[in-house]
Amino acid sequence: MQTISKEKIYSWLEEVKDPEIPVLSLVDLGVITGVGIEDETVHIEMTPTFVGCPAMDMMKQEVIEVLNKHGVENVSVNISFKEPWSSDKISAKGRQALKQFGLAPPPPGNLFTDIDILEHAQCPRCNGSNTDLKNPFGPTLCRSIHYCNDCKEAFEQFKPL
């Protein structure tokens, strides 16, 4: 166990994806807020994107399974709000993955002072901003619904939080 580094753990956790956005790892999503190694046990700190996120238990289970698969037998996962998630925690690699998946990455959280910032989200297909907000609520808690007037297609954005 002494030979396992935190970096190694993080690289294994790259294998666990957000069940609703299968191109985005939990590490890139920013919900892994801490990794600790103590004797024979690996401690993982996680925080939900939204408090009511129904995928949390599933993600926690997958974290345990992936680390077990790599030979870490004792894994403890603690879910807390000590370091609350915000959309700014999504990594640059994660933002790129979201875009390729067809989901507009969230604008910086500090710009989200009014609903106006959501009004003309950048279309992930054409990069244009000739778009309209259709609904600040979407198919999952973390997505809003938009329409691109140039592509004539609806798209979703990962909500700034």
Place this chain on the structure above:
Amino acid sequence: MNELALKELLYKMADDQLILGHRNSEWTGFGPLLEEDIAFSSMAQDKIGQSHALYSILHSLGEQEPDTIAFTRHADQFHNCLLTELPNGEYDFSLIRHFLYDTAEIIRFDMLTQSSFKPVAELAVKVRAELRYHTLHANTWVKQLGSATEESISRLQHSLEYALPYALGIFEESPYEKELIAEGIFGGEQALKEKWKTKVEEVINQTQLQLPDWKTMQPILGGRKGKHSEHLQPLLDEMSEVFNIDPTAEW
């Protein structure tokens, strides 16, 4: 820390979120627009998730499991305010209730980010951010429909006048107000109510709706002490119907 005071506060907040979350979920499949159907369903999921987080803090303080707390209590053991349990009625009432309640709730969680009780302060940072979507949604629709047609204005006006006395019941005082304030757990219902009034006025003044004089309003109280309307128990019966078929089932 005064644990009785803290628990009383957590119970009423969690019960508010659970009961209004359930009411919001009753719009699923019935919204006047598909977008509103999704909005109320999403807000339901947020609120029920937030109630779960609050019940989990209570569990860490020695209370029962969140599911047991949510699904096995009788109406007179709930501490939600009456506003949250009223039937959805028509869309105008649901919108006005959503506006009046969430305006108070986001201020409550904003105040709680300063709480001396760390687990609540940490959760409050998170919930406050989520509730912004709820208040933005409410404000957008109240401003639009509050200045749209004669019918939309009169419907909202009627619902506003009906809901306001119940909304004042949100701020029914706890027997522990002094302790909560003195120990820095929560700034108190009076302080919350004053901030809420200012915000409600700010939004309503941007519409053609008329806010009645606060002095003429008589708050409808009782919810915080377990005295509920005839509407709560049927809601609880429906909410816990599946749970009660087999309370020991593993999900």
